[in-house]
Amino acid sequence: NAGVTQTPKFQVLKTGQSMTLQCAQDMNHEYMSWYRQDPGMGLRLIHYSVGAGITDQGEVPNGYNVSRSTTEDFPLRLLSAAPSQTSVYFCASRRGQGSYEQYFGPGTRLTVT
Amino acid sequence: AQRVTQPEKLLSVFKGAPVELKCNYSYSGSPELFWYVQYSRQRLQLLLRHISRESIKGFTADLNKGETSFHLKKPFAQEEDSAMYYCALVGSSNTGKLIFGQGTTLQVKP
Numbered sequence: 001n002a003g004v005t006q007t008p009k010f011q012v013l014k015t016g017q018s019m020t021l022q023c024a025q026d027m028n029h030e031y032m033s034w035y036r037q038d039p040g041m042g043l044r045l046i047h048y049s050v051g052a053g054i055t056d057q058g059e060v061p062n063g064y065n066v067s068r069s070t071t072e073d074f075p076l077r078l079l080s081a082a083p084s085q086t087s088v089y090f091c092a093s094r095r096g097q098g099s100y101e102q103y104f105g106p107g108t109r110l111t112v113t
Numbered sequence: 114a115q116r117v118t119q120p121e122k123l124l125s126v127f128k129g130a131p132v133e134l135k136c137n138y139s140y141s142g143s144p145e146l147f148w149y150v151q152y153s154r155q156r157l158q159l160l161l162r163h164i165s166r167e168s169i170k171g172f173t174a175d176l177n178k179g180e181t182s183f184h185l186k187k188p189f190a191q192e193e194d195s196a197m198y199y200c201a202l203v204g205s206s207n208t209g210k211l212i213f214g215q216g217t218t219l220q221v222k223p
Contacts, residue, residue, distance in 0.1 A: 033211065040122060042215035043157075043199060058210065090157065094211075100145055100203050102211055104157040 006105035023091030030096035032074040117214035136200030145203040
């Protein structure tokens, strides 16, 4: 199993550009989440999903969209990038209700200039 | 509101010294609490969970509902313990939300 994979590893965007961060898992996990990691702020939940077709907002959803058309994939879209979105983004998955061990991807380091 | 607070950004100790990484939570029901660790250039991974009451790599954590705390302890720190540690909370088993604290960097000096 590859576990949780994320692409790209690094990305530089100009303000106003849009892009999609890809996340995939091959463990048949129901739950998937996106976090951003910023110095002094820890990990903050952006969006999460408890199954295909079901998504919900986390703590910091503004400026991001998600969809979950399949169990495996959970892409994160930046609609119009802003410098405040410069961060490291982590995707994570876990099996489902009653299972709390979260498996993380390697992260995507995004810089918005 | 569900919240996890880790008051120390950085904790620096010498090898062999005791370590305590603090975690306080805010949740009105019965929380499920966890510690995750991120070693340099590695992914975040689960270190331990309160319901299992286990010791992993010499670390233990006890849930204190009266003080709403879940501090991580180790009696004798090792250099390989140097990492970022996150305390995390699941508030409701139906929502799928795992809320993390701000993280504490543990630096163990030789």
